[in-house]
């Protein structure tokens with residue numbers, strides 16, 4: 001049975017991930033930056049297994065350490081609605097500040113027949129040595145400098161036609177002068193991204209990358 005993992009958008013986007021992973025050419029990798037408790041990771045891995053992407057690897061980047069408000073979000077006691085628009089209630093998870101969350105995420109994903117590489121550490125120092133990326137989900141690196149560094153590292157590894165989920169696109173767009181409007185600004189200046197779909201209720205923009 002599917003686990004009801006607390007989610008900040010990943011589980012809600014499951015059917016959307018599924019469609020784009022179905023269309024992804026074989027042999028490309030999938031990358032999620034900011035996995036939290038693995039809600040989106042679970043959806044990505046399930047879609048990869050369902051559509052037979054046997055040669056693809058799912059790369060998950062996070063500090064995998066419970067911290068501050070994320071502890072309260074996991075427990076469902078924060079003003080943020082843990083379940084958002086997803087059908088069904090997430091299972092609250094009790095975490096201690098500083099707790100290693102990697103065993104929890106591994107456990108959620110263990111039954112899915114997909115190769116997963118867990119990159120535990122600071123996303124601001126992220127390095128990538130996987131294959132070309134077919135689907136990229138960016139749900140961390142909130143500040144402009146960190147986000148641009150991240151894109152500088154990952155963008156050369158995007159396959160032509162890759163699909164990129166900018167998970168905070170509309171949040172940043174609406175919060176003017178906070179120094180966090182970077183996703184919107186970045187894609188506009190780059191000229192290499194084309195709109196595919198928007199999920200403004202989740203603050204998400206899905207874009208097509210072309211060189």
Ligand SMILES: C[S@@+](CC[C@H](N)C(=O)[O-])C[C@H]1O[C@@H](n2cnc3c(N)ncnc32)[C@H](O)[C@@H]1O
Pocket residue numbers: 006007008009010011033034035036037038039040061062063064065067070121122123124139140141
């Ligand atoms: C918005 S949450 C991800 C939510 C997840 N994608 C979902 O749908 O449920 C962002 C994640 O990025 C992680 N994170 C934030 N800054 C980080 C950093 N500098 N290095 C590593 N992880 C970081 C947080 O710990 C958190 O798990």
